[in-house]
Amino acid sequence: MPKDPTSWGDVADWYDRMLGEGDTFQAKVILPNLTRLLAVKPGVRLLEIACGQGYFSHAFAAQGAEVTGADVAPELIALAQKKSPKAKSVKTPRFLVAPSHDVAPVAAGSVDMALIVLALQNIDDVRGTFQECARALAARGSLHAVLNHPAFRVPQGSGWEWDKDGRQYRRVDRYMTEAKVKIKMRPGADPKAETISFHRPLQFFVKALAKQGFAVTNLEEWTSHKTSDSGPRAKEENRARKEIPMFLYLEAKKI
Numbered sequence: 001m002p003k004d005p006t007s008w009g010d011v012a013d014w015y016d017r018m019l020g021e022g023d024t025f026q027a028k029v030i031l032p033n034l035t036r037l038l039a040v041k042p043g044v045r046l047l048e049i050a051c052g053q054g055y056f057s058h059a060f061a062a063q064g065a066e067v068t069g070a071d072v073a074p075e076l077i078a079l080a081q082k083k084s085p086k087a088k089s090v091k092t093p094r095f096l097v098a099p100s101h102d103v104a105p106v107a108a109g110s111v112d113m114a115l116i117v118l119a120l121q122n123i124d125d126v127r128g129t130f131q132e133c134a135r136a137l138a139a140r141g142s143l144h145a146v147l148n149h150p151a152f153r154v155p156q157g158s159g160w161e162w163d164k165d166g167r168q169y170r171r172v173d174r175y176m177t178e179a180k181v182k183i184k185m186r187p188g189a190d191p192k193a194e195t196i197s198f199h200r201p202l203q204f205f206v207k208a209l210a211k212q213g214f215a216v217t218n219l220e221e222w223t224s225h226k227t228s229d230s231g232p233r234a235k236e237e238n239r240a241r242k243e244i245p246m247f248l249y250l251e252a253k254k255i
Contacts, residue, residue: 028225029247030117030146031059037218037249038113038144040065047111047136048093049100049129050119054080057093060115067093068111070103101128109138116145120205121155121197127208134212134254142253143214145205149221149248155181155197160240168233168240176201205250214252221245 034056040046042064048057051069053076061067071077074097084092096105100116100123114133123129133143152158157174179199206216224241228234 025224025247026055026118029222031056033220033222033249034115034117034144034146035059035063037220037251038115040113044113045111045138046113046115047103047106047133048115048117049103049133050116050123051080051095052076052119054083054093054095056115056117057095058083058085061091061093064091065113066091068106069093069095070098070100070106071095072097072099099125101125101132103132103136106136108135111136112138112141114141114143116143116147118146118148120145120147121150121199122195124196124198126198126200126205127211130208130212130214134214137254140254142217142251143209145250145252147205147248147250149245150200150202150205151175151248152244153246154199155179155183157199162233166233166236168236170240170244174199178204202248209250209252213254215255216250217253218249218251220249222247222249 038060040060040063044065046060046065046067048060048067048069051057051071052073054069057067057069057080069077069080071080077095077097080093080095084095096103098104100119114137116129116133120126120129130143137143152170152172154172154174157179158170158172160168161171162168178201181197181199182194183197184194209216223243223245226241228237
């Protein structure tokens with residue numbers, strides 16, 4: 001079977017090392033906010049789509065959820081399984097290799113929550129993915145998605161800049177047009193390591209969710225936890241960083 005061009009299998013080891021560094025958006029921004037919003041109770045059935053090496057799957061299993069994690073990259077699933085706790089008293093997620101639009105081993109109506117974290121921008125078939133989430137979710141189940149904010153993080157179409165008065169701002173020169181962009185993950189260390197990112201405006205996701213019988217019931221925008229502590233521009237960098245959100249969270253429920 002040919003490799004899915006959107007797979008992160010070729011950068012699995014680098015991605016795993018990066019998440020292990022601790023001072024990451026995943027650890028300092030996304031996981032704390034998801035923990036607050038999902039309020040996982042013991043026994044809740046959770047499916048994580050595009051789970052990667054299982055960072056969030058393991059975290060929510062530790063909180064008592066019955067977790068299934070799926071990813072198209074066998075390299076990442078192997079890492080996820082390797083990280084599973086060995087003690088029988090600790091809940092261990094079930095991991096499987098599957099694309100986001102076809103998680104066939106997960107029975108229809110068998111999960112309470114579906115989770116997609118920082119993956120929608122790397123998924124080609126988003127509509128099929130939402131359809132699969134709707135199939136897997138039980139009645140009144142909920143889908144929780146975190147993505148790079150589509151209004152401010154446009155691949156090769158946005159960036160930080162400075163005006164003549166010394167104010168930092170976010171330049172966005174393309175938003176409404178959907179795009180498919182090759183991204184060099186490690187341009188200095190490994191110029192050949194590429195993944196694919198897709199840009200879609202916010203209305204794309206809301207319409208795609210509605211078509212699969214979802215209603216958006218919550219939305220939050222999250223800023224970076226990073227801070228600048230030195231240099232003449234540090235104060236302005238910190239101000240701008242807290243004004244422009246880097247991540248968008250969507251909750252959608254089956255209706």
